[in-house]
Amino acid sequence: MTPVPFGKLPDGREVHCLSLQSGRLSAKVLTLGAILQDLRIEGVDHPVVLGSPDLAAYLGSARYFGAIVGRFANRIGRGRFTLDGKTYRTDLNFRDRHTLHGGGEGTDMQIWQVQSLAPDRAILALELPDGHMGFPGAMRITAEIALIGDGLSFNLTARTDAPTVCSLAHHGFFDLDGRGDIRNHSLMIAAEHYLPVDDDLIPTGEIRPVDGGDFDFRSPRRIGRAGYDHNFCLSDSQRPLRPVARLTGESGLSMQVETTACGLQFYDGAYMQDVPGLDGRRYGPHAGLALETQHWPDAPNQSGFPDAVLRPGQVFSETTIYRFIA
Template identity: 85%
Template sequence: MSKTLLGNLPDGREVHCLSLQSGRLSAKVLTLGAILQDLRMEGVGYPLVLGAPDVADYLGSARYFGAIVGRFANRIGEGRFTLDGKTYRTDLNFRDRHTLHGGGEGTDAQIWQVQSLSPDRATLTMELPDGHMGFPGRIRIAAEIGLAGDGLSFTLSAGADAPTVCSLAHHGFFDLDGRGDIRNHSLMIDAGHYLPVDDDLIPTGEIRPVADTDFDFRSLRRIGSAGYDHNFCLSEGQRPLRPVARLTGESGLSMQVETTACGLQFYDGTYMRDVPGLDGQSYGPHAGLALETQHWPDAPNRPGFPDAVLRPGQVYSETTIYRFIA
């Protein structure tokens, strides 16, 4: 367990690195964005996640890598939604038309405070004011990141002083082979439906069966090159912690994803371009994949999607565990 100064952002803000270790796993977590910068497993000669060596890259080419994204993860179409009869307009940071991951100054771009630190876990907290990025309500957020056995866990919680929308997600990129190309990994997702998207990657509103499509991952199969950045519908609301996905590399190393969340965004890294990485690597297309557990995207605008509203007195809480099996 340690806390060290890693560097400064261009605006002078200090970024610290927290080192965690338990069993065969060791991790580095940054106070910027509660980013998981590095994850190693004893006996495996390469990092299991994609990360950047320079903290400034996390505001540029490595944006969102390993971060906790929010206050609303994924996309809100046209950067607006109506809540309790009032329309809110949020930051248009995606193609100048939509809101992505809470806006240009979302949780990934904030310095989090270290509330507690032990050898195998850290709790980081932050607060966003009412009106931040156009969202209503002051919101207080906590992220407990822990290692136990061969598992990496995230428990994300929040409370607000006014009705708002909330969806928090760990946006880690994984590569179980260390080869810089995940297309030969095999994936299983326990979901019978997914959300089709338009040309701006905004859900159309349809909830489509995966049967007889390239989105049918109900049995473990090779990922390939179809180009995925879609939500898989795990359930119609929060559920008890349960396995929802399994990823297996050609090396034989596997990762099981367990979550309480109702959605899983699978992004295969199609749009990565020349990102400076760990151990002298450079990340290009398909260098890693994200399995982001969260609410369904654009839920504030879709009455048929699971409710993503957080009201005063309620506690948002979601847990996700990534278990590694050698």
């Protein structure tokens, strides 16, 4: 249960690995980015998440794999937003003109501090200073990662000392079959609408019905080749914990996603390239998919999207559970 060394970053900072176990599930979590590095199910002969044994990969080709991303998950168009009459400019780390996952040194690149560690759960914390990556407000973030019965839960909280924007998400990649291609998985998403995007993957502002097209996953169907990196609109504000998606592999193993969040980003992993993976695997395009529960992307710039502002005295609180069903 004691954290063990996993490696050192180029600047000398040490990264540790935490091992969790409960019932049929076992997991490994890194202090870098609160990364879920591995997840195993007893009786399943392969990991069900994509991870890497190589710390250097998390700085390059495996960037964001399994990490808690923020302080604002997903994209902020043009790396700017206006809050209470003041315009803020954030780090341009996506195509040199937009902000992605909180900037080049977002929460995934930070060393989180272990607050408590038990056999089945860990609580990690992170302090972001005022002005970090251009965002206002000093922010304290906590992540409780726990194995609970048949599932893996993430309880994320944040507080700020000045008005800011906040969206935190677990950016795990899943492959329930271990075959290196998720396009034959079946997926259901309980969403009536999704967000179309422009050529830079920034939402256009339209909230489009999914009716009958490639984005209609209201009934389970094969993922296929349509190409997905889009937000599905679960609700117009946070809701009590409820099931929102179900992924099923050809093996029959299923994963149900439950969340309090208002959005779900589905990314089919199309742009993965030769990532060194677990058990000697090399991950290529579509080796895994992400189902990221979060605020809607670019919400700070879109008046018609759910509010993503966090103010002093308020608590950002979001829970997501991934339940596995054989």
